[in-house]
Amino acid sequence: MDCGVETQANIDWDTVYRSCFLCRKVSKLFVFQFKLVHGRLVTNRFLTKINLKDNEQCTFCQNDTETVIHLFWTCSVYTLFWQDFKQWAVNGGELLNMINLMAYLVLGLNPNKNKRLDLYFLIAGLFLWVGKTCNIFPKIRKFLSFSLTFDQD
Numbered sequence: 001m002d003c004g005v006e007t008q009a010n011i012d013w014d015t016v017y018r019s020c021f022l023c024r025k026v027s028k029l030f031v032f033q034f035k036l037v038h039g040r041l042v043t044n045r046f047l048t049k050i051n052l053k054d055n056e057q058c059t060f061c062q063n064d065t066e067t068v069i070h071l072f073w074t075c076s077v078y079t080l081f082w083q084d085f086k087q088w089a090v091n092g093g094e095l096l097n098m099i100n101l102m103a104y105l106v107l108g109l110n111p112n113k114n115k116r117l118d119l120y121f122l123i124a125g126l127f128l129w130v131g132k133t134c135n136i137f138p139k140i141r142k143f144l145s146f147s148l149t150f151d152q153d
């Protein structure tokens with residue numbers, strides 16, 4: 001009797017597993033972007049306000065108050081990462097060398113015509129955020145490994 005349900009033998013479990021794996025990765029990007037756009041990323045500034053931390057200094061540079069803009073743009077540690085990111089993107093043909101990276105660009109607030117580059121900016125943002133929450137110093141090589149997990153075919 002055919003009830004419309006495929007038998008287990010007809011299911012390509014390898015494809016199902018890969019799809020689910022990619023869905024989980026993409027879901028993390030969506031959640032990260034939502035929190036970023038809606039100001040819901042928890043920084044040391046916020047943690048200090050609610051008395052969960054003793055100081056609001058940046059996790060990495062310790063020179064300024066840790067805000068979202070500081071973390072993703074003005075922090076000297078992250079600035080070095082963005083310089084390496086730009087060089088990587090230029091070398092890969094994703095970005096013209098003459099284009100200056102601006103905060104609104106890397107934070108995805110002004111989408112590019114190059115959707116792949118927008119995706120890389122988003123992945124880089126998630127990478128930096130995950131690194132911040134785990135106290136992992138942001139390095140371009142680590143980002144490249146991290147971004148490869150989003151390229152599963």
Ligand SMILES: [Zn+2]
Pocket residue numbers: 058059060061062063064070071074075076077
């Ligand atoms: Zn900093």
